[in-house]
Amino acid sequence: MNDRGTILASIQEALKKPSVKQDIYKAEDNISELIKQVMPPVGESFDERLALFRKNAQELKAEFYAVNSTDEVVQTILKIKDAEQWKSVATHPNELTESICNRIGLPILKLTAGYDITEFEKCSASITVCDCLVAQTGSVVVSSASTGGRAISVLPPHHIVIAKKEQLAPTMSDAIALVRKKYNGNFPSMVSFITGPSRTGDIERILVLGAHGPKRLTIFLF
Amino acid sequence: MNAIALEFKKNAVRTVKDLQRRQLVKTALGNFEIARNDKVARFQDWQKARYVAAKLKWEALENLHANIQRLEENLKKNGAIVHWAATAEEARRIVSAIAKEKNARLIVKSKAMTAEEIHLNEALEKEGYEVVETDLGEFIVQLRREPPYHIVFPAMHLTRYEISDLFAQKLGSQPTDKAEELTMIARRVLREKYIKADIGITGANFAVADCGVISITENEGNARLTAALPKVMITLIGIEKVIPKLEDLALFLPMLATAGAAQLISGYNTFYSGPRKNGETDGPQEYHVILLDNGRTELLADPIERDALRCIRCGACLNVCPIYRTIGGHSYGTTYCGPIGAVITPIMRGIEDWQQLSYASSLCGACAEICPVKIILHHHLLKNRKIAATKKPVWWQKIGFKIFSKISTCPTLWSIITKCGRLLQKLHPLVKGSRLDPAYAWTKERDLPPIAPQTFKEWWRSKK
Amino acid sequence: MKVTLFIPCYIDLFYPQVGISIVKIFERLGIEVEALESPACCGQPAYNTGYHDETKEAAIKLMEQLKDAEAVVIPSGSCGAMVKVFYPELFEGTEYEILSKEVSSKCYEFTAFLVNRLGVTDLKATFPHKITFHDGCHGLRELNNKLPPRVLLSKVKGLELIEMKEAETCCGFGGTFSAKFPIISTAMGETKCASALETGAEFIVSCDSSCIMHLQGLITRQNKNIKTIHIAEILAQQ
Incomplete structure (x- = not known):
């Protein structure tokens, strides 16, 4: 028998003996309802959730701007560009990010299959859209399908995310439901919940940002 | 004692004596605990969350x-x-x-x-x-x-x-x-x-x-x-x-x-x-x-030990474990250290070689209290000890407990032993803390209280 | 009401004043007390080492002695947990299953009995000292007994309770663990003593004489400037 057969047979054999009863909820429990009851509260209104997202994201050292227009996004990015002395910017094929990038006045690397990794590695920042934001945790959800692949959100030192108001999901459950619905039957090869810039505490538990990935994560919501 | 057990003891003693490293670990984990409690408090109901997580993992294993x-x-x-x-x-x-x-x-x-x-x-x-x-x-x-x-x-x-x-x-x-x-x-x-x-x-x-x-x-x-x-x-x-x-x-x-x-x-x-x-x-x-x-299906095959497969490897049990904090991660000599390692290693890698991990615990239960999927880790350690004592009993321990059981269930014997103890302890100062001391494991670093001039049972009998 | 008192072996031999204090407290409350003559031990050392058969002789004897008891009081969270939590596990699926559950249901740790069963919180005791309290792990986690001792201590005249850092951390006794791994056990005890000393208290108070035996052993050996005392001895002081 191959290992697959061996393992499946062992599992089947093992489970013939019923588990010793645990103090565990009953079969009729409504799990999604229970999850809602136990997880951190998210409030009722959009404003409450926006405030919660801001608090959670900032606590994990992400920078968050709720703005009224893409003009404001561009203005703020221009300031960051000067402060950080950007050389070039990476983005992905997307109307919104491309229109923003075009107004920055720097070389743009638009990532498509077969991009040059050396060029990409030199980019000062990346600008992407997202699948959604999560108020409950302050997370940004990106995917390989709709936000430019796997590396764009993790290789450059500064990741900038452009999100729309209607993309703010209240809870983790809502975000996962959204992902499932959006990609039903055709799951992207990667979906990532990003919360704050890359971080480590591996040396004496001292927080250091930019362990491997972005040192800064900036989120715009308009 | 087998080589792995001896190595464990040796390493544990070495870490115990490395006060600086212990302090480093203790401080880190102490600060960690404060931050963790803050996050736990943000959940509407952390205890219920543990029940739900345990149930989900339990069902996942059942199927x-x-x-x-x-x-x-x-x-x-x-x-x-x-x-x-x-x-x-x-x-x-x-x-x-x-x-x-x-x-x-x-x-x-x-x-x-x-x-x-x-x-x-x-x-x-x-x-x-x-x-x-x-x-x-x-x-x-x-x-x-x-x-x-x-x-x-x-x-x-x-x-x-x-x-x-x-x-x-x-x-x-x-x-x-x-x-x-x-x-x-x-x-x-x-x-x-x-x-x-x-x-x-x-x-x-x-x-x-x-x-x-x-x-x-x-x-x-x-x-x-x-x-x-x-x-x-x-x-x-x-x-x-x-x-x-x-x-x-x-x-x-x-x-x-x-x-x-x-x-x-x-x-x-x-x-x-x-x-x-x-x-x-x-x-x-x-x-x-x-x-x-x-070795995971070995754990699964035991209706009690299978609980340990709910583990999501968060490390929470290590963080709160006073043994882990004292002997450090390397002493265990196995991939999974701390309470969860002491539970699963003897089952996955053989009780004969690894039982010492299950015995090296004061059974305080801090691990079980924090486990997000409610594995009652210290009770599993007790179960491992039972398996070890059944499979490979230590003869002098088995006889020792048998004799103690006889003495403790017979009032006359208990009273004789009490009196003998009182006499013998007069000689105790001669050997106290030395290798000749029958209570050496205790008295090497601690004092043993004397048997009272009148025990409770003696007092009770005289009162009646 | 009549209380059946089970005095564990190490209290009998080393700390008889704990049992005597409890008898006095019950007499003062007008409660009839009967102390068990035998067995002397609940069987926990054998149980915790994995020798279940060797545990059963003492356990069965104890359960039979307690069969007709109205309420059973044990001045130890550890031995209390043995009878209350582990006997039913030990005898599950045997002819003693029902008896073990019956005994379990009427068994109380001493302070839990006073507060939860009798509703007594003020014993009119006086103890003009600064103390810190050490929770025995079995009392704390198996019996969920965090509050009763604190409620009782809060009513003692002159007593000031200063909680130590990491009050809920094990002292390192752990039964046979203390002899099997003495170095780990005493290292944990030293950490505990250090937390207690930091409070500036004169006494470490506990519901468990076994933890006390371990801590006092270290304190005496290392000449530390703190004493230990069982809660019953404080509550008996007038």
Whole structure:
């Protein structure tokens, strides 16, 4: 028998003996309802959730701007560009990010299959859209399908995310439901919940940002 | 006592005496505890969350036979290649065959306890591959040629200064006492490795059956890069990590981060379903998932011990364990240290060799109190002790307990022993604390109280 | 009401004043007390080492002695947990299953009995000292007994309770663990003593004489400037 057969047979054999009863909820429990009851509260209104997202994201050292227009996004990015002395910017094929990038006045690397990794590695920042934001945790959800692949959100030192108001999901459950619905039957090869810039505490538990990935994560919501 | 047990005692004693390192670990874990309690308090009902998480994991195990096949089917649909490894040897063979087929030279790895468990690095290095750990803590302990000290914080036993010396010696960097500068040194070294690597190997935290998705939790982004740049990606995952539904992660991911890292959510929680798809920009051309048994079905076969398979490897039980805090992670001599290691290692690797881990506990239960999936770890230690005493009783202990039982159930004998004890203890000062002392294990470092001139029972009889 | 008192072996031999204090407290409350003559031990050392058969002789004898008892009081969270939590596990599926559950249901740790069963919180005791309280792990986690001792101590005249850092951390006694791994056990004890000393208290108070035996052993050997005392001895002081 191959290992697959061996393992499946062992599992089947093992489970013939019923588990010793645990103090565990009953079969009729409504799990999604229970999850809602136990997880951190998210409030009722959009404003409450926006405030919660801001608090959670900032606590994990992400920078968050709720703005009224893409003009404001561009203005703020221009300031960051000067402060950080950007050389070039990476983005992905997307109307919104491309229109923003075009107004920055720097070389743009638009990532498509077969991009040059050396060029990409030199980019000062990346600008992407997202699948959604999560108020409950302050997370940004990106995917390989709709936000430019796997590396764009993790290789450059500064990741900038452009999100729309209607993309703010209240809870983790809502975000996962959204992902499932959006990609039903055709799951992207990667979906990532990003919360704050890359971080480590591996040396004496001292927080250091930019362990491997972005040192800064900036989120715009308009 | 067997060699492994002797080694355990020796290492434990050495760490106990290393007061500085113990203080470092204690301070780190003490601060951790404060941050964790703050995150726990944000849940509407953490205790109920533990019940729900325990139930979900318990059900997932009850239905593992169906779940794991569903996982396989869906991973395949997503284009992944699924392998099954009943043993560590088979898992190593599979990885090695892939590396060989791809003509690989450089392999980058993100943190994977499963890889530690099967000693993958040593095997690959022996075959001539360069294997680089990319998690900062793992990178540090790899440079020291030592196993992780903790399943979540691999290098928590080291000071900045030690790490600076290590980097200076191995990487030729300038000495520094800044954690940030040290991190940046590692970042520069590793950046290059990701780009040049032929294969990326990861562990995983959950495998979701209904979408065919592998979920990986991290903070550094090293697993993200390991999964993004090399042409081939391999995930090595224990079969107990399979859960039925993606929706369950809405609970598990925040609980894992809270219990294990004192964060409401970790920096990156990423679902991988397969290789790069049509229309995607980057990502590996091949995605291999290796489902590892290596003793897990042994645990599953025991209706009581199977609880331990609910473990999500958050490390919370290590953090609160006063034994772990005292003897440190390396003393255990096994991949999984702390309470969870003391529970599962004797069952997975043999009770004869590993029972000392189950005995080296005061059974205080701090571990069970914090476990996010409600594994009553210290009761499992008791069960392991029963298995050990049944399978391989220590004759003098067995006789000792028999005799004590006879004495304690017979009032006359008890009263005689009391009187004898009183007489004998007059001689005790002659041998107290020396090797001749029958109570040496106690009196070497502690005093023993004298038997009272009138015991309670004697008082009670005289009163009546 | 009549109380059946089970005095564990080490209290009988080393700390008889704990049992005597309890008898006095019950007499003062007008409660009839009967102390068990035998067995002397609940069987926990054998049980915790994995020798279940060797545990059963003492356990069965104890359960039979307690069969007709109205309420059973044990001045120890550890031995209390043995009878209350582990006897039913030990005898599950045997002819003693029902008896073990019956005995379990009427068994109380001493302070839990006073507060939870009798509703007594003020014993009119006086103890003009600064103290810190050590929770025995079995009392704390198996019996969920965090509050009763604190409620009782809060009513003692002149007593000031200063909680120590990591009050809920094990002292390192752990039964046979203390002899099997003495170095780990005493290292944990030293950590505990250090937390207690930091409070500036004169006494470490506990519901468990076993923890006290371990801590006092270290204190005496190392000449530390703190004493230990069982809660019953404080509550009996007038």
